[in-house]
Amino acid sequence: MTNQVNITTSQTIGPFSHEAWQWAVDATASVETTAPTVTVRGIIYDGDGAPINDAQLEAWNPHAAAAEAQQAIPGFRRIPSGEAGEFQFRLSRPADAPADAPAAFVTIFARGLVKHQFTAVFLDDAPVSPLLAQVPEARRDTLLARRQPDGSYRWDIRMQGDAETVFFDYT
Amino acid sequence: MKFDPVPSGVYPELVHPEYKSTIKRGPLQPLLRLDAALPVRDNIATPALVLPGEIDLTRPEGCAGEAIGERIVVTGRVTDEDGKPVRNSLVEVWQCNAAGRYRHKKDQHNAPLDPNFNGWGKMLTDDEGRYRFVTVRPGPYPWGNHHKAFRPAHIHFSLFGNVYAQRLVTQMYFPNDPLFDYDPIFNSVPDAAARQRLVSRFSIEETMHEHLLGYEFDIVLRGRDATPMGL
Numbered sequence: 001m002t003n004q005v006n007i008t009t010s011q012t013i014g015p016f017s018h019e020a021w022q023w024a025v026d027a028t029a030s031v032e033t034t035a036p037t038v039t040v041r042g043i044i045y046d047g048d049g050a051p052i053n054d055a056q057l058e059a060w061n062p063h064a065a066a067a068e069a070q071q072a073i074p075g076f077r078r079i080p081s082g083e084a085g086e087f088q089f090r091l092s093r094p095a096d097a098p099a100d101a102p103a104a105f106v107t108i109f110a111r112g113l114v115k116h117q118f119t120a121v122f123l124d125d126a127p128v129s130p131l132l133a134q135v136p137e138a139r140r141d142t143l144l145a146r147r148q149p150d151g152s153y154r155w156d157i158r159m160q161g162d163a164e165t166v167f168f169d170y171t
Numbered sequence: 172m173k174f175d176p177v178p179s180g181v182y183p184e185l186v187h188p189e190y191k192s193t194i195k196r197g198p199l200q201p202l203l204r205l206d207a208a209l210p211v212r213d214n215i216a217t218p219a220l221v222l223p224g225e226i227d228l229t230r231p232e233g234c235a236g237e238a239i240g241e242r243i244v245v246t247g248r249v250t251d252e253d254g255k256p257v258r259n260s261l262v263e264v265w266q267c268n269a270a271g272r273y274r275h276k277k278d279q280h281n282a283p284l285d286p287n288f289n290g291w292g293k294m295l296t297d298d299e300g301r302y303r304f305v306t307v308r309p310g311p312y313p314w315g316n317h318h319k320a321f322r323p324a325h326i327h328f329s330l331f332g333n334v335y336a337q338r339l340v341t342q343m344y345f346p347n348d349p350l351f352d353y354d355p356i357f358n359s360v361p362d363a364a365a366r367q368r369l370v371s372r373f374s375i376e377e378t379m380h381e382h383l384l385g386y387e388f389d390i391v392l393r394g395r396d397a398t399p400m401g402l
Binding site: 005012015020046058073109112113131159160167 | 174175176182183184187193194195197198200204206250263267277278290292329338339341342357359368
């Protein structure tokens, strides 16, 4: 089928989104949840391996909506990357959510990124999900957050390079 | 929900060397086409999150006066590819002031800040998918991309839609801007018709006598047959 109406195309977020987007950062910074949580942290890198310090990251976890029902934006997180490209999400893991669901769907915005990129992060000690199974095995590592000795998970995002993160096209 | 493929050239080129920052940031691998149910996120924001001062950017909360510049109203409809209205959906906007400067610590452009202009707002679409806000027309501003690089005047838009995959960040431009031909961000979109869909149109209907000028900017998000479907 052909589109009846033509979509509006994308443009970069630019470097100056932070004040406009801060309300959602504030609303999701310390979410109260009735579910156990995991923390996923990492660094976002460009093609030279340099940290991207002006990215905006959003994480969406639909299974967390009930556990976070009292919050302003249940299941949603938005954070800007820090000066060293660092980011950190604290995510709900409700007991009744499928064990193989992504820890979060992640959307990436930045200066120099003319269209936002969709990806997802999975915990490395969770069962392989039907979503992850569609990713070529050689590239699945790029979507796996690795459990650390302190119980948190480490997941880096690479926009380019040998370990370029897998980005999705929803069709 | 299934999405029709986006025609070639409608999305910008992720690596567009004329826009230098894309060279090391645009993904090089083809996108992975997924066969997956998509998460719905109706009503990510409630009306309580939207404050009165956020739909009139010329009179921000906590400021005593009115923003300086050419007052404008910007309005339009948010629909999906089938022309169905996208209702109760959050729209965020941000922009520089009339002199071409953002209220942002990293904006070092030597132009004045306006104490009565913050440059951001947010709103929800109504039952017809319409949004509306009052602001001042943003100025062009220089950036370090190339010799004599000035951005065309623009307002940034962030839309959530009703389904995760409808998420869109874009920019609205003004008609007949002489800077279009020189702007690598605008021209990162190969398809000329898609570029023109980023240009608002002047509206005499929305123009208010002795008060402000009206612009209309309609936005079309992806998506058809929007049957709610979780994962």
